[in-house]
Amino acid sequence: MSRTTQAPKGLRATGNFIDDRFHVAKSGEKNLRKVFPNHWSFMLGEIALYSFIILLLTGVFLTLWFKPSMTEVVYDGSYERLQGVVMSEAYASTLHIDFDVRGGFLVRQIHHWAALIFVASLVAHMLRVFFTGAFRKPREINWLIGIAIFVLAILEGLFGYSLPDDLPSGMGIRILQGVMLSLPVIGTYVSMFLFGGEFPGEDIIPRLYMLHILLIPGILLALIVAHFMILWHQKHTQYPGRGRTEKKVVGVPMFPAFAVKAGGFFFFVFAVTVAFSAFVQINPIHLFGPFSPTSITSGLQPDWYMGFMEGALRIFPNWFDFTIFGYAVPTGVLVPALVIPGILFTGLAVWPFLEAWITGDKRHHNVADRPRNAPVRTGVGMAGITFYGLLWMAGSNDILSETFSLNLYGTTWFFRFAIFIGPVLAFVITKRICLGLQRRDRATLAHGYESGTIQQLPSGEYIEVHKESPDEMVHVLRSKEPLDRTDTEDVDENGVEAPSARGLRGRLRTALAHWYTKDNVSFEGVEPHSGHHGQHEEIAPEQAETATR
Amino acid sequence: MTDNTTDHNKGEGAEGPDRVIGTPSSAEGDRLVASSADPHSEHEGPFPAEETHARPEEMQRKGEKVAAAWFTLAFLGGIIFFVGYFAFSSTEIAEPRIAQYSNVTLGGGLALALFGIGAGMTVWARRVMPHYDVSTPYDELPSSPEEKGSFGDFFMKGAAESGFTKRPLMRRTLLLAMAPLGLAPIVLLRDTGPLPGDTLKHTLWKKGMRMVVEGTEREGEATWIRAEDLGNAPGGMISALPYVQPTEEHPHGLSLNEQAKTVILLIKVGEDEWKPGMTEQQLNWTHDGIVAYSKICTHVGCPAALYEQGTHRILCPCHQSTFDAADGAKVVFGPAHRPLPQLPITVDDEGYLVADGDFSSPVGPTFWDVEKED
Structure with missing residues (x-):
């Protein structure tokens, strides 16, 4: 770090030019x-960023040949099996990219794979942020920007999927x-306005193309830049x-260590x-054939990120469709396609504020929570994943039915029940696991870790020797904070009800706060390695489960 | 990039240089290269590099060799890419098999080149570069009360100077002036498409229109469907479209819009297999045990293309709405609500199947005024 050498003249001149x-x-x-800060899970967001860069690069290449036109042409290109077939110019130009442009096939597939990886890494990154509480003050705005990026990325993917105008892609637009x-x-x-008339019309692909290559990527780019500027300004969270x-x-510092590592990681992501x-x-759009509103193949699957919506459309029954004054309200479409995703994304967006309201926690947080130390949040997150995952699987119920020789309608009924039972089970089980881990942490903190060494005492009793945990582990274990509900005391020291706990809203909040914190294991008063070494003494359950205030 | 230069809490909040951070436990043999002589330890930047561990020279030398090997491999990958590009000409790749070879060579070469660079850089960072952690204080985010107060004072002074709150006439007329401009973009979108009117409720089908098998050459009378054809059809089902004279606008027959609305399933049910749910009128719309339903699912519009002859069930492969062809195409399972619209059919003098009017109800996904008469 010492100034051993002066920067070379050319570099200094450039630097001075800029600095002047x-x-x-x-x-x-x-x-x-x-x-x-270093941690493998901080690289998930990086994967998303790098995939986005790959998408921009490959997307520009594809626009050189793609014709966003629904004009009907008779194919006369070099892919023999479709010669003479009537198709849209969009599909014909996609075939041109595949079979006439060297590397076109490859770049198209890179674009598609990068899109799948982009959304997948967004989700993984979002889950990391959720489960570690990295969305807490002061980072709520960045969380909201992230949700916006997530929603736009799904739309962007859907529109891009629709552009080649092959059979499955047209069916996506139809739905x-x-x-x-x-x-x-x-x-x-x-x-009528979006399609410029009836389905499919001649306008939808040019319009989706504009949205796909200009408007949405523009907004995405702006949001991603904002996401990074905020991150840069507020600095990263870190693990305890x-x-x-x-x-x-x-x-590690940005230069040189992080720059080289992150640069290398970009190349890894691109390579994969x-x-x-x-x-x-x-x-392989050349195998699917051009879109026709009258044909379909069975076993059709959308890109993975649309799967949950597809599943919702499949399992939601028609029982709640109704008419009002003779006008039809098809809830069998509205609820699964709009209400359920709406609840999912709104729930994600409001969670940081809801949690802060429940816990009354108004402090800044820079050290990430260990998921076990926030059992209710972790449980809710797992319930959400289960809900999403079941919908996603229901989107493939025909494939499941065929692969495992199950009754098709039976799978629908299974998912109709599982969608309610699964998340509840996931919540309860996850919360119990978290609390169990908390108890183990408490024991490890008090007694050290189990060494695996068995000792016989003079009395003949066998015990397992506990050893002192390394310093780092003690730090990690002690990072668990007492759950702080700073202003949710429902009664003050005189037994008078606090103003914040009055009224319906206050009561609801008190109840939620109780639910949020009641089972947490208190680490209060536990000093590292204070327990008797060599003796395996269980903490009395009632003492362990005392809620902290 | 950001206003990091405004380091409003220099020294505040930091715990001070009281500890040495992140020294790897396997640091034996490392050299301490950072010393108190480092001029930057007193730099007023956010943090000093508290400790630096260089890798042992032996490890660095080995690291350099490994990184160089990866970079060389990456170079070879790049060469493979170029070889692949020129080995398969743009006319050869029209053959899917060759296209596949080209794809694998180009992609494999490129992947190797990228992976080699990534791996080389990682070795460089982990073996050659010194390893150390540094720390910096998190900024105290809320501004001090003085700063906030000063900002507020200045803003309120400016607002008062502007007279925006004090002069309601000016303020309100300005807002009034903005209103049309705000609406303009919405109005401008009006011409993106026609108003729906009753277009969604009617199709091209007219009394006396003949039918052709969907997906085949649609010219010549030989392709018009006769009632007998249903007996020979595989599965007792034919997917059909109305026959129209090819026009200049649509030399290939029907436009996709028209196909999307007029496509039907002709199904041979058999006179004695009708279920009681079929009304007298619906039975009148059939001919000789043949019934015609819209192929477009009433859920979200996929073609309900699967038909099971034994049970007379029509299944939409998208979301598995199931309709009973022997029972007026009523929904027996799945998310669809309305039955598939039925097309009245009969035969003309020459024995060809013809439509006897338009569908019994609007085709396709259910919409707001689907059940309203015009």
Whole structure:
């Protein structure tokens, strides 16, 4: 780090040129020294960023040949099996990219794989942030931006999937149009305006193309930049450990260590995406044939991120469809296609604020929670994953039915029940596991870890020797905070009801706060290695389960 | 990039340089290269690098070799990519098999090149570069009360100067002036498409229209469907479209819009197999045990293309709505609500199956005024 050599002349000249105009030496150095905490789970967001870059690069390449036109042409290109077939120019130009442009097939597949990986890594990154409580103050705004990116990414993917105008992609638009029609009052207008008339018309692909290559990526890019500027400004969260506190972040500096590692990781992500595209074929549109509103194949599956909506459409029954003054309200479409995703995304968006309201926690948080130390949040998250996962699986119920020789309608009924039972089970089981882990943590903190060494005492009794945990582990274990409900005391010291606990809202909040914290294991008064070494003494259950305030 | 330069809490909040951070336990043999002589330890930047561990020279030398090997491999990958590009010409890749070879060579080469660079950089970072952790204080995010107060004062002073709150006439007329501009983009979208009117409720089908098998060449009278054809049809079902003279606008027959609305399933049910749910009128719309339903599912519009002859069930493969063809195409399972619309059919003088009017109800996904008469 000492100034051993002066920067070479050319570099200094460039630096001076820039600094003379922008005055950036100080802030530049500060940014080069920026601290990046180390953990594998912080790389999930990086994967999303890198996939987005890959999508931009490959997308630009594809626009050089793709013709977003629904004009009917008779195919006269070099792919022999479809010669003479009537198709849209969009489909014909996609075939051109596949069979006339060298590397076109590859780039198209990289684009598709990168889109799948983009959304997948967004979800993984989001779950990491959720389960570690990294969305808490001061990072709620960035969480909301992340949700917006997630929703736009799904739309962007759906529109991109629709552009080649092959059979499955057209069916995706068809379902989209069916969902639009179901909207009360405005449905037919929305559909007629978007499609420029009836389905499929001649306008939808040019319009989706504009949304797919200009409007949505533009917004996505702006949101991603905002996401990073906020992250840069607020600095990263970090996992508990030695020296890592709410006031101080520990990690490797941006330059050179992080820059080289992150650069390398970009190439890894790109390499994996390209390897998939080279060796695992995806979306072979030449085998599907052009879109026709009158044909379909069975076993049709959307891209994975649309699966949950597809599943919801499959298992939601028609029992609640009704008419009002003779007007039809098809809840069998509205609820699964709009209400359920609406609840899912709204729930994600409001969770940070809801949790802060319940717990009354208004503090800044920079050290990530261990998921076990927030059992209710972790349980709710697992319930959400189960709900989403079951819908997603229901989206493949025909494949499940065929693969495992199950009754098709039986699978529908299974999912209709599982969608209610599964999340509840997941919540209860996850919460119990978290509490169990908390108890083990408490025991480890008090007694040290189980060494596996068996000792015989003079009395003849056998015991397992506990050894002192390493310093790092003690730090991690002690990171568990007493759950702080700073202003949710329902009675003050005189037994008078606090103003915040009065009224319906206050009572609800008190009840929720109780539910949120009641089972937590208290670490209060547990000193590291204070327990008698060598003696295996269970903590009295009632003592262990005392809720903390 | 951000305003990191405004380091409003220099020294605040930090716990001070009281500890040495993140020294790896396997640090034996490492050299301490950072010293108190480091001029940057007093730099007013956010943090000093508290400790630096260089890798042993032996490890660095080995690391350099390994990284170089990866970079060389990456270079070879790049060469493979170029070989693949020029080995298969753009005319050869029209053959799917060759296209596959080209894809694998280009993709394999590129993947190797990218992976090699990634791996080399990782080795470089882990073996050659010194390893250390540094720390920096998190910024104290809320501004001090003085700063907030000063900001508030200035803002309120400016607001008062502007007179925006004090001069309601000006303020309200400005808002009034904005209103039409806000609405303009919405109005401009009006011409993106026609109003729905009753277009969704009617199709091309007219009395006396003949039918052709969907997906085949649609010219010549030989392709018009006769009642007898149903007896020979596999599964007792034919997917059909109305026959129209090819026009200049649609040399290939029907447009996709028209196909999307007019496509039907012709199904041979058999006179004695009708279920009691069929009304007298619905039975009149059949001919000789043949019934015609819209093929477009009433759920979200996929073609309900699967038919099981034994049970007379029509299944939509998208969301598994199931309709009973012998019972007026009523929904027997799944998310659809309305039965498939029925098309009245009969035969003309020459024995061809013809439509006897338009569908019994609007085709396709259910919409708001689907059940309203015009």
